[in-house]
Amino acid sequence: xxxxxxxxxxxxxxxxxxxxxxxxxxxxxxxxxxxxxxxxxxxxxxxxxxxxxxxxxxxxxxxxxxxxxxxxxxxxxxxxxxxxxxxxxxxxxxxxxxxxxxxxxxxxxxxxxxxxxxxxxxxxxxxxxxxxxxxxxxxxxxxxxxxxxxxxxxxxxxxxxxxxxxxxxxxxxxxxxxxxxxxxxxxxxxxxxxxxxxxxxxxxxxxxxxxxxxxxxxxxxxxxxxxxxxxxxxxxxxxxxxxxxxxxxxxxxxxxxxxxxxxxxxxxxxxxxxxxxxxxxxxxxxxxxxxxxxxxxxxxxxxxxxxxxxxx
Amino acid sequence: xxxxxxxxxxxxxxxxxxxxxxxxxxxxxxxxxxxxxxxxxxxxxxxxxxxxxxxxxxxxxxxxxxxxxxxxxxxxxxxxxxxxxxxxxxxxxxxxxxxxxxxxxxxxxxxxxxxxxxxxxxxxxxxxxxxxxxxxxxxxxxxxxxxxxxxxxxxxxxxxxxxxxxxxxxxxxxxxxxxxxxxxxxxxxxxxxxxxxxxxxxxxxxxxxxxxxxxxxxxxxxxxxxxxxxxxxxxxxxxxxxxxxxxxxxxxxxxxxxxxxxxxxxxxxxxxxxxxxxxxxxxxxxxxxxxxxxxxxxxxxxxxxxxxxxxxxxxxxxxxxxxxxxxxxxxxxxxxxxxxxxxxxxxxxxxxxxxxxxxxxxxxxxxxxxxxxxxxxxxxxxxxxxxxxxxxxxxxxxxxxxxxxxxxxxxxxxxxxxxxxxxxxxxxxxxxxxxxxxxxxxxxxxxxxxxxxxxxxxxxxxxxxxxxxxxxxxxxxxxxxxxxxxxxxxxxxxxxxxxxxxxxxxxxxxxxxxxxxxxxxxxxxxxxxxxxxxxxxxxxxxxxxxxxxxxxxxxxxxxxxxxxxxxxxxxxxxxxxxxxxxxxxxxxxxxxxxxxxxxxxxxxxxxxxxxxxxxxxxxxxxxxxxxxxxxxxxxxxxxxxxxxxxxxxxxxxxx
Numbered sequence: 001x002x003x004x005x006x007x008x009x010x011x012x013x014x015x016x017x018x019x020x021x022x023x024x025x026x027x028x029x030x031x032x033x034x035x036x037x038x039x040x041x042x043x044x045x046x047x048x049x050x051x052x053x054x055x056x057x058x059x060x061x062x063x064x065x066x067x068x069x070x071x072x073x074x075x076x077x078x079x080x081x082x083x084x085x086x087x088x089x090x091x092x093x094x095x096x097x098x099x100x101x102x103x104x105x106x107x108x109x110x111x112x113x114x115x116x117x118x119x120x121x122x123x124x125x126x127x128x129x130x131x132x133x134x135x136x137x138x139x140x141x142x143x144x145x146x147x148x149x150x151x152x153x154x155x156x157x158x159x160x161x162x163x164x165x166x167x168x169x170x171x172x173x174x175x176x177x178x179x180x181x182x183x184x185x186x187x188x189x190x191x192x193x194x195x196x197x198x199x200x201x202x203x204x205x206x207x208x209x210x211x212x213x214x215x216x217x218x219x220x221x222x223x224x225x226x227x228x229x230x231x232x233x234x235x236x237x238x239x240x241x242x243x244x245x246x247x248x249x250x251x252x253x254x255x256x257x258x259x260x261x262x263x264x265x266x267x268x269x270x271x272x273x274x275x276x277x278x279x280x281x282x283x284x285x286x287x288x289x290x291x292x293x294x295x296x297x298x299x300x301x302x303x304x305x306x307x308x309x310x311x312x
Numbered sequence: 313x314x315x316x317x318x319x320x321x322x323x324x325x326x327x328x329x330x331x332x333x334x335x336x337x338x339x340x341x342x343x344x345x346x347x348x349x350x351x352x353x354x355x356x357x358x359x360x361x362x363x364x365x366x367x368x369x370x371x372x373x374x375x376x377x378x379x380x381x382x383x384x385x386x387x388x389x390x391x392x393x394x395x396x397x398x399x400x401x402x403x404x405x406x407x408x409x410x411x412x413x414x415x416x417x418x419x420x421x422x423x424x425x426x427x428x429x430x431x432x433x434x435x436x437x438x439x440x441x442x443x444x445x446x447x448x449x450x451x452x453x454x455x456x457x458x459x460x461x462x463x464x465x466x467x468x469x470x471x472x473x474x475x476x477x478x479x480x481x482x483x484x485x486x487x488x489x490x491x492x493x494x495x496x497x498x499x500x501x502x503x504x505x506x507x508x509x510x511x512x513x514x515x516x517x518x519x520x521x522x523x524x525x526x527x528x529x530x531x532x533x534x535x536x537x538x539x540x541x542x543x544x545x546x547x548x549x550x551x552x553x554x555x556x557x558x559x560x561x562x563x564x565x566x567x568x569x570x571x572x573x574x575x576x577x578x579x580x581x582x583x584x585x586x587x588x589x590x591x592x593x594x595x596x597x598x599x600x601x602x603x604x605x606x607x608x609x610x611x612x613x614x615x616x617x618x619x620x621x622x623x624x625x626x627x628x629x630x631x632x633x634x635x636x637x638x639x640x641x642x643x644x645x646x647x648x649x650x651x652x653x654x655x656x657x658x659x660x661x662x663x664x665x666x667x668x669x670x671x672x673x674x675x676x677x678x679x680x681x682x683x684x685x686x687x688x689x690x691x692x693x694x695x696x697x698x699x700x701x702x703x704x705x706x707x708x709x710x711x712x713x714x715x716x717x718x719x720x721x722x723x724x725x726x727x728x729x730x731x732x733x734x735x736x737x738x739x740x741x742x743x744x745x746x747x748x749x750x751x752x753x754x755x756x757x758x759x760x761x762x763x764x765x766x767x768x769x770x771x772x773x774x775x776x777x778x779x780x781x782x783x784x785x786x787x788x789x790x791x792x793x794x795x796x797x798x799x800x801x802x803x804x805x806x807x808x809x810x811x812x813x814x815x816x817x818x819x820x821x822x823x824x825x826x827x828x829x830x831x832x833x834x835x836x837x838x839x840x841x842x843x844x845x846x847x848x849x850x851x852x853x854x855x856x857x858x859x860x861x862x863x864x865x866x867x868x869x870x871x872x873x874x875x876x877x878x879x880x881x882x883x884x885x886x887x888x889x890x891x892x893x894x895x896x897x898x899x900x901x902x903x904x905x906x907x908x909x910x911x912x913x914x915x916x917x918x919x920x921x922x923x924x925x926x927x928x929x930x931x932x933x934x935x936x937x938x939x940x941x942x943x944x945x946x947x948x949x950x951x952x953x954x955x956x957x958x959x960x961x962x963x964x965x966x967x
Contacts, residue, residue, distance in 0.1 A: 011615060027641050027642040027662070028642050029639060029642035030639065030642060030643055030644055030763060031762075031763045031766075032642070040521075040522070049639075049641070049642040049643040050641050050642060050643055051641035051642070058521070066766050068763060068764060068765055068766040069764060069765045069766070069771070069815075070765075070766050070767065071765070071767055071770050071771045071774050073770075073774060092774040092777075092778065094765075094771065094815070134742075137704075137785055138704055138705070138706045138742050138785045138786075139706050139785075139786065140706045140707070140786060140787070140788050141786075142786070144785070144786055146782050146785055146786065147782070170815075171815065173774060173775065173777075173778035174778065174781060174782070175774055175777035175778045175781055176703075176777060176781050177703075177704040177781055177785055178702060178704060179704065179742070179744070184702065184744065185834075187742065187743065187744055188744075188832065188834045188835045191743065191744075191831065191835040191838060191839075192835055192838040194838075195835070195838035195839055195841060195842050196838060196841065198842045198845070199838075199841045199842045199844070199845035200845070202842065202845035202846050202848070202849045203845050203848055203849060205849055206845075206848055206849030206850070206851070206852035206853060207852060209849070209852070209853045209856070210852040210853050210855060210856035211856070212856075213853065213856035213857055213859070213860050214856045214859050214860065216860065217856075217859055217860030217861075217863045217864050218863060220860075220863075220864045220867070221863045221864050221866065221867030222867070224864070224867040224868050224870075224871045225867050225870055225871050225874070227871065228870070228871030228872070228874040228875050229871075229874060231875055231878070232874045232875050232877065232878030233878070234878075235875070235878035235879055235881070235882045236878045236881045236882060236885075238882055239878075239881050239882025239883070239884065239885030239886055240885055242882070242885055242886045242889065243885035243886070243888070243889035244889075245889070246889035246890050246892065246893040247889070247893075249893045249896055249897060250896060252897075252900060253900050253903070256896075256899070256900060256903055256911075257896060259911060259914070260896070260899060260914070263914055263915065263917075263918040264918075266918045266919065266922050267918050267921050267922055269922050269926075272925070272926065272927075273926050273927075274926065274927040274928070274929060275923060275926055275927070275928045275929065276929045276930075276931060277928060277929065277930045277931070278930070278931055278932070278933040279930060279931070279932050279933045280933045281919075281930075282912065282915065282916060282919075283916060283919070284930045287930060288932070288933060
């Protein structure tokens with residue numbers, strides 16, 4: 001036989017041997033459990049990891065199950081509490097296959113296991129939530145019973161799942177709480193009203209505080225000015241008192257004194273004042289037709305032009 | 313096999329074979345359809361349609377073969393006619409007479425040029441429609457009951473498979489002869505039908521042993537194979553347009569599947585492939601050096617590659633930041649010890665298998681509101697989340713609304729029943745809050761992470777939701793929104809870490825971040841209004857403070873001015889009064905000399921000083937003063953009321 005032929009036969013033998021080994025052996029991983037079926041009858045359950053042998057298909061078949069904990073999250077469900085409040089709850093369940101043979105007989109697939117767990121959880125949650133008030137779930141009271149409710153549902157589900165389906169349920173969590181849509185809308189309405197009222201109160205408080213501050217400031221200002229006015233009057237009075245001693249002299253000719261005082265007052269008038277003067281007032285009496293100018297002929301009575309000839 | 317010419321072969325044999333096979337396909341298809349419907353077997357129904365498509369294929373083959381026979385008979389008649397003629401009577405070179413007579417040959421040429429590609433297109437459409445319909449039907453019927461009568465069906469399909477196999481082999485044998493080459497397309501298709509029927513028969517054996525999954529698998533496999541066949545025919549059809557052509561070459565239609573040809577030929581895959589390449593490229597690709605080398609070396613090359621791949625599984629390269637656990641026959645090689653970064657050696661697959669994971673990488677879980685990617689910013693009142701997420705939070709009794717129902721939600725539960733235990737316990741006021749919690753973690757213990765939970769990330773996510781829900785259910789709404797956020801973060805981090813450790817998730821919580829915690833979007837505007845009102849209040853207070861801070865100093869300033877003026881006045885009185893006394897005495901003395909002149913001069917002096925810059929209106933003394941009406945601020949007099957004189961500069965008007 002040629003070398004090429006020998007190699008071909010060797011390779012073929014190797015392939016056949018490999019195929020044979022795959023047909024008669026199987027592995028069980030550390031996180032798995034396996035059941036060996038002989039003509040569809042379970043004959044061996046293997047929980048320890050390693051390499052095992054079996055008779056080739058179809059005499060013996062092997063089904064392996066992952067024994068790690070799986071998580072099942074159901075859908076939101078609406079429950080009624082003891083005090084008649086509707087509550088939407090979502091529950092997550094950790095589960096694993098504890099008894100593979102019972103699981104195979106009663107359940108079969110993981111999808112069906114989750115279906116059954118969902119039904120169990122729904123039933124248990126309904127009866128337990130119905131025996132608790134809303135305050136047991138939602139309350140600022142540190143002794144509220146959120147964990148206790150979880151534990152009660154867990155106990156009910158755990159025992160049933162193990163006995164009926166060969167499933168262990170190491171934990172159960174209430175992962176979300178909510179309110180039905182209509183109730184949520186009402187809560188929002190209440191929130192809006194509450195916040196609106198708070199906003200109005202804040203605005204009113206602002207008005208009140210601002211007015212108080214203004215009034216207090218005005219009072220302080222007025223007080224300061226009043227005190228100053230009082231003090232100023234005293235000071236002025238003292239000045240007048242001192243000056244009065246020197247006014248005795250005016251008694252010698254009061255008419256002259258008053259005249260001079262008037263003149264002084266005229267001097268103190270504002271420069272930008274408009275004065276309406278008559279032609280009786282010196283020196284404008286010279287403009288009067290009746291003015292007596294030494295050596296001049298009196299003008300005719302009537303309106304006369306201004307020195308510049310402008311009439312406005 | 314020695315190829316023979318038309319002269320040596322019975323011309324009608326191929327046509328007869330095509331017709332018989334066509335009838336068998338029709339009968340077998342009808343039988344298979346009936347069995348499939350009766351037993352509820354999808355595999356049988358799909359195979360029935362497969363067989364019925366064969367009727368179409370064989371119809372094309374029969375027509376093609378018939379035209380070829382006609383052309384051959386015509387050619388034989390023409391040849392014998394030519395032999396009986398004298399040489400001078402034969403048509404000359406450029407005479408069309410000979411060509412005109414060969415109408416069957418022309419018909420065949422037209423058929424092969426136009427009809428065959430169109431027919432291939434019809435086959436593609438029919439195959440595509442059958443596979444699409446079957447797949448859709450299968451998808452809709454997922455979870456249907458197992459078929460009944462598996463034994464009866466097994467015998468029926470085994471019979472169909474046997475008969476079609478014999479027919480396919482017979483037709484394939486005929487097709488080796490050049491005149492009967494068109495039979496090859498039908499033979500290939502019939503062989504595929506035989507294979508399909510055989511698989512269905514095997515599936516019924518599994519059904520008999522209560523393993524219907526095989527039947528369902530075959531039901532899926534057949535339409536997928538038909539779809540692949542349609543695709544191949546389409547590719548061949550398109551490539552046929554670009555193929556170089558030779559005169560008098562043997563036309564091979566596109567629906568003559570090259571893949572199915574491997575089922576009927578005994579020359580092996582390489583030879584069939586070589587023939588396909590030769591046909592497509594128009595020259596002998598199979599005679600090139602490279603092709604011959606590949607034909608010789610492909611086997612050892614594949615073997616070498618397989619061995620190399622197997623040897624490569626002996627090495628594990630663990631990247632920086634990664635850890636790996638190696639299992640030998642499913643058992644971890646070292647208990648709770650993971651391999652660190654570097655090169656490691658192990659037994660080849662499947663003896664040892666390595667599982668790697670980037671344990672050092674900090675990963676993020678997003679709990680709660682999932683933000684939209686295309687939102688430029690985050691505002692309470694604008695939609696920014698993919699879907700709403702509300703957390704139920706409590707409200708402390710001290711901050712809960714007073715004097716009425718604690719919440720409409722709780723006061724008016726749906727349904728006619730009145731609350732049974734109202735008044736027994738204070739009903740808590742609830743609120744809703746939304747936001748996002750980011751949980752940052754890394755894998756601390758890869759062994760626990762790998763072996764305790766089949767979906768550790770999902771479990772951690774559920775755990776985070778649980779802790780968040782539990783915390784918010786016990787937290788005061790305003791506290792949670794406000795200053796106790798830091799406390800919430802610390803609590804959540806500790807609680808999630810403790811729960812993860814209890815469940816042996818093997819993760820370390822690095823940090824927890826509460827981002828964008830806010831009231832739901834429906835009420836966010838109302839909350840912002842409060843913030844606006846708060847700002848408004850502060851603005852008003854600051855405005856008043858501004859008024860106070862200006863009005864009091866201004867009053868102080870005015871007071872100081874007032875006092876200063878008073879002091880000035882007093883000082884004036886104090887110092888000016890003695891001087892005035894002395895002045896008056898001197899003026900008295902002066903006035904006594906010429907009293908009227910003194911007074912007149914004093915008056916003019918005063919007027920001069922006062923009126924020098926002032927505006928003056930001098931009116932005649934005979935006009936009544938009452939008639940002077942000055943209405944506006946421009947200091948103009950009413951025309952005619954008097955004489956307004958602009959005396960201008962009065963330097964020269966000294967009295």
